Amino acid sequence: MPHKSLGRYEFPYSAFMYKRTKAITNTIVLSSVLVSCASAAPMDANAKPNIVVIISDDAGWSDFGFQGSPDVPTPNLDALRASGVRFERGYVTASVCSPSRAGLLSGQYQQRFGHDTNMPVGSKHGMPGSVVTLAERLHDVGYATASVGKWHLGYEPDMRPLAQGFDMFRGQLAGSRKYKPYPKGKSHANYRQRIDDTLIEDEAAQFEWVTAYFGDTAANLVKSMTGDTPYFLYVAFTAPHTPMQASTVDLDAVGGEPSKRKTYRAMQRALDRAVGNILQAIEASGEADNTIVWFVNDNGGATTNASDNGALRGMKGSAFEGGIRVPMLMRWPGVTSAGASFNHPVSTLDIAASVVPAAGGGVEGLDGVDLRPFLTGVSEAAPHKHLFWKRGPIVAMIEGDQWKLIGVGDDQLLLFDLQADPSEQTDVGDANPTVRLHMAEKLAAWADAMPTPSWFPSERMRENQLKKHQPDVDTRAKERSLP
Ligand SMILES: [Ca+2]
Numbered sequence: 001m002p003h004k005s006l007g008r009y010e011f012p013y014s015a016f017m018y019k020r021t022k023a024i025t026n027t028i029v030l031s032s033v034l035v036s037c038a039s040a041a042p043m044d045a046n047a048k049p050n051i052v053v054i055i056s057d058d059a060g061w062s063d064f065g066f067q068g069s070p071d072v073p074t075p076n077l078d079a080l081r082a083s084g085v086r087f088e089r090g091y092v093t094a095s096v097c098s099p100s101r102a103g104l105l106s107g108q109y110q111q112r113f114g115h116d117t118n119m120p121v122g123s124k125h126g127m128p129g130s131v132v133t134l135a136e137r138l139h140d141v142g143y144a145t146a147s148v149g150k151w152h153l154g155y156e157p158d159m160r161p162l163a164q165g166f167d168m169f170r171g172q173l174a175g176s177r178k179y180k181p182y183p184k185g186k187s188h189a190n191y192r193q194r195i196d197d198t199l200i201e202d203e204a205a206q207f208e209w210v211t212a213y214f215g216d217t218a219a220n221l222v223k224s225m226t227g228d229t230p231y232f233l234y235v236a237f238t239a240p241h242t243p244m245q246a247s248t249v250d251l252d253a254v255g256g257e258p259s260k261r262k263t264y265r266a267m268q269r270a271l272d273r274a275v276g277n278i279l280q281a282i283e284a285s286g287e288a289d290n291t292i293v294w295f296v297n298d299n300g301g302a303t304t305n306a307s308d309n310g311a312l313r314g315m316k317g318s319a320f321e322g323g324i325r326v327p328m329l330m331r332w333p334g335v336t337s338a339g340a341s342f343n344h345p346v347s348t349l350d351i352a353a354s355v356v357p358a359a360g361g362g363v364e365g366l367d368g369v370d371l372r373p374f375l376t377g378v379s380e381a382a383p384h385k386h387l388f389w390k391r392g393p394i395v396a397m398i399e400g401d402q403w404k405l406i407g408v409g410d411d412q413l414l415l416f417d418l419q420a421d422p423s424e425q426t427d428v429g430d431a432n433p434t435v436r437l438h439m440a441e442k443l444a445a446w447a448d449a450m451p452t453p454s455w456f457p458s459e460r461m462r463e464n465q466l467k468k469h470q471p472d473v474d475t476r477a478k479e480r481s482l483p
Contacts, residue, residue, distance in 0.1 A: 048230040049332075050291040051138065051355050052222075053104070054278065055234075056271055057097065057150065057176075057241040059327065060301030062310035063268055067327050069308070072268045076276030080295060081329050085336040085375060089345040090328025091398070092299055094391055095317050097175050098152045100298045100348070101236070102127045105134050105153065105164070107352025107366040109388065111447075114454030117391050117461075119154075121174050121190050125455045126154020127164070134352040135165030137361040138232045146221050149214040149236035150175060155190060162197055166234070169196050170217045176238050179210045179245040209247055211239045211267070215274025222281035230359065235278065240267035242304050260306040289333045292358075294351055297326040303480040313424040315479050317461075318468050319389055319396040319406050320424050322479075335375050344382040345398055346371060388446045392457045392465050397443040405439040408469040413440055427471075 065074040066081035093103030098118045102110035119125040135145045146168040147161040152175040161169035177191040181203030193200045207213035218235045225231045246266030254265045300323040301307030302316040314320025353368030369383040389396040395407040406414040415429035415436045429436040468482040
């Protein structure tokens with residue numbers, strides 16, 4: 001395991017050179033000069049790839065142009081899709097924000113460290129400092145690392161970004177916040193933006209809208225990355241998570257009568273534009289050919305934000321596909337083909353398992369699969385034999401491309417044939433008792449091997465989880481009534 005230390009890393013990089021976002025003018029001048037120099041030099045084909053992971057929050061399965069949405073245009077993300085692969089069956093490791101991020105950033109099933117579910121704002125719980133993160137693995141092999149946007153992985157000092165492998169943090173600790181600046185003179189410590197670990201006292205002097213701020217900040221970081229130091233940039237937007245807030249410009253642009261859906265569409269518009277800024281900065285850096293870009297939504301469309309989960313059953317918080325199967329794109333020059341589609345199940349666990357070895361780092365303890373041979377066609381098999389989920393009273397498992405088992409409480413097992421029935425309408429357990437039994441044993445063995453969760457969902461959330469997997473919750477309206 002890489003050495004784990006607390007506190008800021010003493011990493012002599014020049015890449016992340018700007019210290020204050022309001023010093024952007026200077027940064028741009030400086031980095032344009034450096035970018036020009038870098039572009040003039042021939043690129044080393046063996047150079048370690050830059051790695052950019054971009055996350056949206058609570059978006060619906062259908063709510064992107066590249067997912068076929070008729071009313072949510074996302075031209076920038078569509079361009080990313082056109083230049084890389086779309087994962088038709090991309091899964092996150094949890095149906096809610098915090099454990100999903102814990103799985104992605106640790107590269108492990110987050111249950112291994114008791115992080116099964118969300119923790120309250122300001123809680124002492126979170127992803128333990130002892131977990132070796134993707135950022136730490138990359139940092140150990142020479143990467144400059146930056147986290148921008150929503151953290152939501154813990155509030156204690158040893159759980160914050162600077163203690164989890166990131167050289168820099170430009171974001172907030174809490175899982176959501178209002179989109180406009182907080183006023184001066186109030187605390188809002190968990191919600192307010194930070195520069196590393198220092199609260200921005202006067203947010204209005206820094207930005208007007210937090211979605212644009214995250215995009216601009218990430219784009220400026222890309223511009224500041226120069227020379228031989230590879231970088232890992234993790235950008236977690238809060239859009240389109242509640243509160244439902246959109247700027248007048250975006251509301252006017254999407255048109256239509258005022259409604260929650262209209263606001264949601266405007267929030268997606270702001271998200272796509274901010275992602276576009278990042279992608280543009282990567283292009284302008286001259287290093288797009290050596291930069292991996294991953295885009296993924298963190299969990300299913302939320303019950304509260306007017307998202308559209310399309311044909312998938314369930315929403316955020318559910319083990320049905322609508323809670324855990326998400327829009328996912330990736331561009332990896334030399335590995336992915338432009339416009340390709342990948343049909344086998346993949347997981348956000350595979351991000352670390354794919355990029356860390358490409359960066360020359362250690363993969364010990366990672367739960368994912370290196371997707372490169374599957375994406376290049378070296379292997380035609382499915383990357384995963386099994387994928388597992390567990391949160392509160394619900395457990396689930398996918399086997400191969402076909403079968404999905406959901407365990408509800410102590411006494412209910414639901415079996416679905418995802419190939420014949422991707423919307424999970426018909427429990428086929430009684431018709432396939434051998435499959436059900438075999439999978440139940442496998443799932444129980446996995447769940448039993450995990451430690452007791454470090455904290456638990458509230459009793460109300462637990463009850464909602466049980467209810468939302470019952471057969472009578474068979475409409476979107478009923479799903480929405482159970483957050
Ligand atoms: Ca979320």
